[in-house]
Amino acid sequence: MSVFVNKESKVIFQGFTGEHASFHAQDAISIGTNVVGGVTPGKGGTTHLGLPVFDTVAEAVAATGADVSGVFVPPPFNADALMEAIDAGIKVAVTIADGIPIHDMVRLQRYRLGRDAILIGPNSPGIITPGECKVGIMPSHIYKKGNIGIVSRSGTLNYEATEQMSALGIGISTSVGIGGDPINGTDFVTVLKAFESDLETEIVVMIGEIGGPQEVAAARWAQKNMSKPIVGFVAGVSAPPGRRMGHAGAIISSESDTASAKMDTMEALGLYVARNPAHIGQTVLQAMREHGIKA
Amino acid sequence: MNIHEYQAKELLKAYDVPVPVGGVAYSDKQAAQVAEDIGGSKWVVKAQIHAGGRGKAGGVKLVHSIDEVKKTADAMIGSTLVTHQTGPEGALVHRVWVEQASHIKKEFYLGLVIDRVTQRITVVASSEGGVDIEDVAKAAPEKIIKEVVDPAIGLRDFQCRKIATGIGLKGRLMPQAVKLMKSLYRCMRDKDALQIEINPLAIVSIGEEEKLLILDAKFNFDDNALYRQRVITDMRDLAEEDPKEVEASGHGLNYIALDGNIGCIVNGAGLAMASLDAITLHGGRPANFLDVGGGASPEKVTNACRIVLQDSNVKAILVNIFAGINRCDWIALGLIQACKHLQIKVPLVVRLAGTNVEEGRKILAESGLAFITAENLDTAAAKAVAIVKETVL
Numbered sequence: 099m100s101v102f103v104n105k106e107s108k109v110i111f112q113g114f115t116g117e118h119a120s121f122h123a124q125d126a127i128s129i130g131t132n133v134v135g136g137v138t139p140g141k142g143g144t145t146h147l148g149l150p151v152f153d154t155v156a157e158a159v160a161a162t163g164a165d166v167s168g169v170f171v172p173p174p175f176n177a178d179a180l181m182e183a184i185d186a187g188i189k190v191a192v193t194i195a196d197g198i199p200i201h202d203m204v205r206l207q208r209y210r211l212g213r214d215a216i217l218i219g220p221n222s223p224g225i226i227t228p229g230e231c232k233v234g235i236m237p238s239h240i241y242k243k244g245n246i247g248i249v250s251r252s253g254t255l256n257y258e259a260t261e262q263m264s265a266l267g268i269g270i271s272t273s274v275g276i277g278g279d280p281i282n283g284t285d286f287v288t289v290l291k292a293f294e295s296d297l298e299t300e301i302v303v304m305i306g307e308i309g310g311p312q313e314v315a316a317a318r319w320a321q322k323n324m325s326k327p328i329v330g331f332v333a334g335v336s337a338p339p340g341r342r343m344g345h346a347g348a349i350i351s352s353e354s355d356t357a358s359a360k361m362d363t364m365e366a367l368g369l370y371v372a373r374n375p376a377h378i379g380q381t382v383l384q385a386m387r388e389h390g391i392k393a
Numbered sequence: 394m395n396i397h398e399y400q401a402k403e404l405l406k407a408y409d410v411p412v413p414v415g416g417v418a419y420s421d422k423q424a425a426q427v428a429e430d431i432g433g434s435k436w437v438v439k440a441q442i443h444a445g446g447r448g449k450a451g452g453v454k455l456v457h458s459i460d461e462v463k464k465t466a467d468a469m470i471g472s473t474l475v476t477h478q479t480g481p482e483g484a485l486v487h488r489v490w491v492e493q494a495s496h497i498k499k500e501f502y503l504g505l506v507i508d509r510v511t512q513r514i515t516v517v518a519s520s521e522g523g524v525d526i527e528d529v530a531k532a533a534p535e536k537i538i539k540e541v542v543d544p545a546i547g548l549r550d551f552q553c554r555k556i557a558t559g560i561g562l563k564g565r566l567m568p569q570a571v572k573l574m575k576s577l578y579r580c581m582r583d584k585d586a587l588q589i590e591i592n593p594l595a596i597v598s599i600g601e602e603e604k605l606l607i608l609d610a611k612f613n614f615d616d617n618a619l620y621r622q623r624v625i626t627d628m629r630d631l632a633e634e635d636p637k638e639v640e641a642s643g644h645g646l647n648y649i650a651l652d653g654n655i656g657c658i659v660n661g662a663g664l665a666m667a668s669l670d671a672i673t674l675h676g677g678r679p680a681n682f683l684d685v686g687g688g689a690s691p692e693k694v695t696n697a698c699r700i701v702l703q704d705s706n707v708k709a710i711l712v713n714i715f716a717g718i719n720r721c722d723w724i725a726l727g728l729i730q731a732c733k734h735l736q737i738k739v740p741l742v743v744r745l746a747g748t749n750v751e752e753g754r755k756i757l758a759e760s761g762l763a764f765i766t767a768e769n770l771d772t773a774a775a776k777a778v779a780i781v782k783e784t785v786l
Binding site: 173198203240252305337373377 | 507509510512513514527543544545582585587615617618620621647649651659660661662663664665666667668669670671672673674679682684686687688715716717718746747748769770771774
């Protein structure tokens with residue numbers, strides 16, 4: 099099992115021959131990801147990293163049976179590349195691009211209606227199921243196989259939580275970065291749902307940020323629908339209101355979307371909450387002990 | 394990116410949206426000339442700064458003679474306006490907008506936003522105009538009308554009619570309202586605006602006739618789309634922005650000045666926020682938010698150090714890097730370069746993790762420079778706070 103991607107996934111990269119795609123495709127292959135090729139318009143028919151390059155996603159899918167795509171295309175062209183992936187029948191599209199215009203995302207989300215592809219990102223570190231499949235930019239060596247699912251907006255904070263757990267001997271089932279933009283292809287609830295029905299995941303770590311109603315909506319959903327414990331953290335307790343803290347989505351616009359307000363609500367709904375970003379690992383350990391879960 | 398009111402009105406005029414007759418002036422003489430060209434006997438002189446709350450702060454004046462226009466413009470231009478949005482340091486007024494005064498019968502609120510829940514452009518309107526919409530939302534939520542737009546078909550006439558009747562725009566004013574809303578929608582979509590706020594939209598009387606007029610407009614544009622918005626990019630007023638933030642964005646860094654004394658250099662917005670939180674939880678005060686982003690070269694790291702050190706309050710710097718797409722060895726080289734070129738006198742607490750961490754740590758250890766290293770976020774924050782406490786005492 100695991101969530102969204104596993105060792106059966108056939109992965110292509112769009113923007114395959116670029117620097118970052120090349121580096122992370124190699125890293126993905128080194129942890130066992132089944133990378134079957136890539137797409138760079140204009141370079142079809144050549145090979146890269148010993149794998150076939152295609153001009154279009156449709157050709158890549160027809161030739162390789164690919165069902166997952168890592169979209170490493172620059173932000174101005176990224177939404178179009180995602181539509182191409184979905185049109186070609188890709189089941190899970192992952193986009194790490196930071197800086198896709200929001201109106202492009204509004205149109206893309208409309209395009210996805212009635213089409214069942216999963217979209218991870220944008221502005222995401224990607225997704226990794228340790229030892230099986232990585233589609234993203236995370237340092238794969240810090241992710242050890244285990245039974246904790248992670249879902250986060252931020253990439254680096256996802257790494258931070260992973261390392262804290264790793265130091266305590268705790269591993270990861272799947273880690274999903276939904277991204278730091280105001281419009282995400284996949285929201286927290288969708289990922290929580292997937293973790294709830296995943297046999298390998300026993301606890302879920304949910305890492306949010308200031309801005310937007312998503313964390314609270316997810317916590318409310320979880321209270322009603324989840325049997326597995328959740329450990330929550332929300333970054334930005336010290337962020338001033340009205341300022342965009344790096345991520346386009348991270349801006350406090352009302353009293354209810356401050357970090358403290360979100361964590362208060364999570365706690366009131368019965369989630370474990372790490373109030374200090376350095377205590378995420380310890381809080382997971384506490385949840386494991388209280389539920390008799392072993393690493 | 395934000396623009397001035399006068400730029401917003403010029404933009405709206407190009408979309409055939411009714412705005413008062415007016416012009417921008419950089420001096421008292423120009424202001425008087427604009428008023429004369431407009432004609433009439435009453436004008437409004439409005440200080441042009443990006444921050445809101447100008448009216449209450451004395452930045453909007455109704456005047457009754459050309460001489461008064463001149464005097465008011467003279468007093469405003471070059472003055473510092475302090476509103477509830479500028480902070481105590483206020484904002485310097487470089488220009489004024491002079492417009493024909495309107496006879497206002499009633500005021501409304503009209504906004505277009507991208508709603509995070511529906512992920513679509515949503516029109517928000519209220520019969521309560523000229524006041525803070527957040528206050529209306531709290532006190533009388535039933536007075537707020539919302540209409541979500543399907544991006545595939547755009548804002549339809551019937552939706553505009555629904556909004557118009559919902560806020561009480563009836564009869565001959567309704568077709569005007571429909572046309573105005575559709576133009577605003579087109580403008581928002583074409584220009585990659587994140588938000589348009591019309592407050593107030595007014596019914597004004599001209600003789601016997603009544604018509605709709607936009608008296609104030611605020612735009613916020615998507616920075617990520619500026620590459621395809623030349624007209625909007627040209628409207629950017631750097632004088633309205635923090636010079637350190639402008640310089641940082643030129644180097645591909647995301648910097649926000651805060652009021653503490655621990656400088657921060659972090660990669661990733663989430664970890665950067667969390668680092669500020671960790672400092673705060675240890676009883677320290679961060680001097681800034683700084684995200685070096687992905688793929689940071691040694692030069693970028695040097696620039697980050699320079700920008701952080703421009704703040705004279707900084708007593709120590711916390712560098713917290715969890716490299717994914719970054720490389721710890723490049724970060725380490727950048728820090729060494731920065732120490733050599735910038736003669737850094739404050740202590741640097743460095744925490745490296747992730748891609749190429751061993752190389753990074755080795756480079757720092759062999760540099761012979763006095764870096765204070767930390768293994769994890771908690772000890773890094775604790776060390777930075779402890780150092781600053783010692784220096785301040």
